[in-house]
Amino acid sequence: MLNFFSTHFAWRRPAARFWVLLSFMALAASRAFAYDVTVAQDGTGNYTTVAAAIAAAPTGRTTVYSIFIKNGVYREKISIPATKPFIQLEGESVANTILTYTDGASTIVGGVALGTQNSASFSVNANDFSALNLTFENSFGDGSQAVAVLVNADRAVFKNCRFLGNQDTLYVKGSGAPMHYFRDCYIDGNVDFIFGSSIDIFDRCVIYAKSRSTNGASYITAANTPPGQAFGFIFHDAKIPSNTGATLYYLGRPWQNSTGSVPLTQNKVVLIKPTLGFNQIQPAGWTTWDAGTDTNIITYAEFRPRYFSGRNVNVSQRVTWSRQLAVADTAQYQTSTVFGTWNPCAVAPSVCTAFTPAIAVSNFRATKGATQTTLDWNISWAMAGIRYDLLRSTDNVNFSQINTVTAANDSTYNFQMTDALPAAGNVYYYKVQASKAGLATHTTLTATVSSIATIVANTTALGTFAQYQTGASATQTYSLSATNLTANLTVTPPAGYEVSANGGTNWYTNTTPLVLTPTANTVAATTISVRLNATAAGTYAGNIVHTSTAATTQNVAVTGSKVNTAAPVSDPLKWWSLKVSDQDSAAIRSAATTASTPILRRFVLSNGTTVTAYPARSTRYGQAFAATADGLWSASAPTNGPGSNVDRRFYEQFTITAGANRSVRIDSVLLWSAFYNTTGKLAVVYSKSNFTTDSTDVTGGRGPAGVLPATANGAFATPIALANQNTGTNQTYRFALNNALGTTLTAGQTLTVRLYFACASSSSGRYALLKDVVLKGQATTVTATRVALHGMALSVYPNPSAGQTTIELLGSSKPATLTVLNALGQVVHTQAVAAGAAQLNTTKLAPGVYLVRVSTADGTLSQQLVRE
Structure with a gap:
């Protein structure tokens, strides 16, 4: 530094030297204290986690409170509370400062699925938030909505940020008509990955619509612009490059402008001078949601779309209800017109200044094939001259270059290389190092390809086995698979137990274990049946042991007992199909019980018009009901519905009564239940006094995925999570009463069973579905x-x-x-x-x-x- 000053200044007077040094020290100090706090995982900052820095941030600010985040992968679920406006996060570098978490909408927490909004890795609930040079990620993967960033506030700004995810990556909303600004950002995903109701301008952003695992169509935007709101999503100079596969995208589809939505949204998405990858976008451009979409209230428009080659896009096949804008039409979509007095460029000096892209590799992955590994990735901001070196290691410490390629232009986003598979028993670790003169090098996180022998036993805890006087116990199952095997896979049950790999045709024991022979070093997913078939009465516990050469042994615990008494009888006593009427089936009803019909308490059946496919009763779904006939649950909870938690005032009630001179033991409740267009909860409680002096929870049971966990077993405090029937499989549940020992009714006594349903949705057209409610047990003809x-x-x-x-x-x-x-x-x-x-x-x-x-x-x- 002294050489620098001696070159540029005349050091003729001591006073001059003093003031120059003082000025330099002041500049250095201003940079050192430019941020209110610093987050660093290595302990060199004020906090080691972003969440801790936000928790300590002041409330009610009217000026920016800045948090600098040093490079690192921060695996945290982060939320900016509504009481903390003007928080600004700035990363050390966009490629290496990563805020990530792994929740999906289907993730179960506290016995219920999180849902879309609560899946967010990063949530903004305070106004005047801003973020610079950061990567936000939801690493859940495919199979569920999984939000990377939820913006539920007004006046949010993102500059030079990446948003990484799959379905529902970026969710933008808020009260009133909230506004958000995205400048020079990169956003990727594969289904509706930019969606919401707010007013958003995306200025010079890269929108990367990823390849899906199957061919077909998908969607970039899903705006649900409220009626009367002037603007929705506006994209200026967006780049939408091609992906690596065969997934063609629609530019958008109209969320909540569909069957059952009241009122219909007036969806608005406009693209001004976008640059598209060739054959990346469906020729129609846009699509409806379903047959209930009103296209007359949609504004889907483009202005001069072109390909990366510079050639104009052929828009002759666009849907007739979309628009191609004229020059005069574009004036209303300029930032100053849309945002009015709010100037997002004033949030930080760099927001609207010239942008020099950083090197940031996205979606680096290694896919293991039959004979070789395919390694692919895309660049967030394409540039000519970026060199990509593929590095490989066998110990995840020492890496060496095995291949290289250099980008020839600024329109190539996708790259791919191959490598031979590691030999059996070995593993390869890969990284991509991207570099260009004058820019910071980006080295990706590691991708792994293993040829190490691996056994996987997929099972929730198996239930207790019960073997009675004659015959074996009931059979339970789990799934077994293995990869990279160099020898057979042996399955050895403990003494007293037997296993089968062909549904019980052949059984194997502790002395003659089951042996599975791999094909191409692999044992495909195989259902293993297990039963207790001991010869002597007693308790039997141990592990089913799975072994193969060089593989880590996997155990599945089993426990049970054999008794020298007859097996208890458990037959259907009453059955309500609910498909045609409330009446229980006379053909199924035990002669020891009397007829009865269920009662809906504060729930009503579907009106059959809000969602015509889900009427009050149907063969497929049984009974459809909610807190209101049009399918509302919590618009004004608890007045119009139970809200997100089960409420003892909202239930459906079933009864069973023992007849004269009869005795009935009820040991279980069986039912099929799900939700339409949302997820929900279900609890099952029973009573002998019509809930005046007693109330007892069911004691667990089984669901579609097997044994119900203690945290979601159907008790009132731990309800099960009911799936969205739009995407879920049939949902059959079995609940035990008194650990399946049951409860007994003497002549004239009644057992009351209540099913409590809850749902967090505040939209209409959401229904609980219920059918095939069965009470099982044993009826006797004498009381002595x-x-x-x-x-x-x-x-x-x-x-x-x-x-x-x-x-x-x-x-x-x-x-x-x-x-x-x-x-x-x-x-x-x-x-x-x-x-x-x-x-x-x-x-x-x-x-x-x-x-x-x-x-x-x-x-x-x-x-x-x-x-x-």
């Missing part, structure tokens, strides 16, 4: 049981029992002993029987099936007792 021997008779009543049970031994005056044995044959209680009768206090017994044995000198009589 009696056996006889040598003129003696033994009666046990009431049976089942919940308290005191009477034991009567008739026809004998000799001393007798009462013995109670559990299902494992163990003695749990003994007492004397005086005067031919005794009172057995069953409250000291755990719920279950027991054997009551009364012995005298003349013989022994035994009777089964159910403790409910």
Whole structure:
């Protein structure tokens, strides 16, 4: 630095030297303290996480509060609260300062799916937010809506930022008519990846519509511009390059201008002088959402679209209800006209200044094929002269160059190379290093290709196995697969258990394990059936062990028991199909029960007109209902609906009553349920007193994905998450009462079952769907049981029992002993029987099936007792 000053200044007077040095020190100090706080993962800043810096930021600011973020991958779910306006985030570099998280709309948290809005990796809820030189990412992948950035506020500015995702990458909305400005940004995705209701200008941005795994069409924008709002999405000088596959895109489709939406949105998307990749956009340009779309209220327009070659785009096949603008039409879409008094360029000195793109590689991935690996990526801002070096390592430490290519122009965005697969038992690590003179080099994160033997046992926890006096237990299943194997895959169950790979045709044991032979070093996904088939009564626990040479052993835990008693009976007692009427099926109804119809409490059936495909009743979906007939759930919760959490005032109620001189044990509730056009929750609770003195949760069960987790098992505090039937599979659930031991009704008693539904949606046309509600268990014709021997008779009543049970031994005056044995044959209680009768206090017994044995000198009589 001294050499610099000696060259440019005359050091003739000490005073001159002093003031120059002082000025330089002031400049250095101003740069050192240019930000309010700094975030650095290595501890060199004020905070190590972005969330911590935001949490400490002041509320109610009226000027910018700046947070500088040093390079790093920050894996955080971040939200700017509404009370903290004027926060400005600035990254050290757009390529290397990455804010990322992995939630999808389908991600289950607290027993319910997050939904689209709550999936956001980064949420802005405060006005006057700005971000510079940052990458925002949602790394969930395909298969669900997964928002990278949610802007739910007014006057937000993004400069030189990247938005990385797949479906629903960027969600823009807010109260009133919020405005947002994106300048020199890169946005990618593969379905509706720029969507929302606000007024947004995208100035000189790259919009990269990614290749999908299957051929076909997809959509870039999904604006749901509210009625009466003058503008929606406006793109100035956008670049929409071709992708690497066969996915053709529509420029937009009209979200909520569709069947069931009230009111219809008036979607607005305009592109001014866009540059398009050849054959990247469908010739029609735009599309409707469905048959309910009103194209008369849509504004979809373009002005002078051209290809990267400079040739004009042929727009002759565009849909007739879109527009090609004239020069005079474009004036209304200029930034100053759209935003009025708000000037986004004033947010930071660099927002609207000349832009020199950074080198930033996006979507680097390695795809393993049959004989080679394909490595591909795209550049965020294309430039001629960028050199791409493909680097490879076997230890993820020492990398060497194995290939290189240099971009010949500024319109090539996609690059691809190949490499031989690693030998069996090895792994390759890859990076791409992109460089150009005068610009900072960008080295990507690592992509991995493995040939290491790997076993994958996909299973939620298997349920407890129960084997009774005869036969094996019920079968449970899990999925098993393996890759890169160099030897057979052996599946060894613990003693007492058996496994099968062909649905039970052949069973294998601990001494003769199942052996699977790989094809091309791979065992394709295989369903493994498991059952307990022990020879002696007892408890059986252990692991199913999966082994293969050089592969890490994988275990699946199993537990269960064999008892020398008959299996309990569980038959359908009542069935409500709900497809035609509320009445339960007389053909299915047990003779021990009476007819009944369900009651909707604060719910009403669909009006059948808001969404014609989902009427009040149908064969496919059964009953469709909501808090209002037009499908509202929480527009003014709790007045018009339960909102996002189950509420004891909103339910559907089913009852079962034991008939005269009959006894009924109910052990489970089965049903099919889902939601239309949204997701929701369901809890199942039952009572013997019509909820006046008791209320009991179901105790878990199974759903479409297997055993229900404790965090979403259908209890009131832990409801299950019901899927969106638009995209979900059929949703069948089985809930246990009292751990499947059930609850018993004596003659005239009624069990009331309530199904509580909830939904967070505030739009109409959302319905809960319910059909095939079944109550299962066992009906008996007597309330006491009696056996006889040598003129003696033994009666046990009431049976089942919940308290005191009477034991009567008739026809004998000799001393007798009462013995109670559990299902494992163990003695749990003994007492004397005086005067031919005794009172057995069953409250000291755990719920279950027991054997009551009364012995005298003349013989022994035994009777089964159910403790409910």
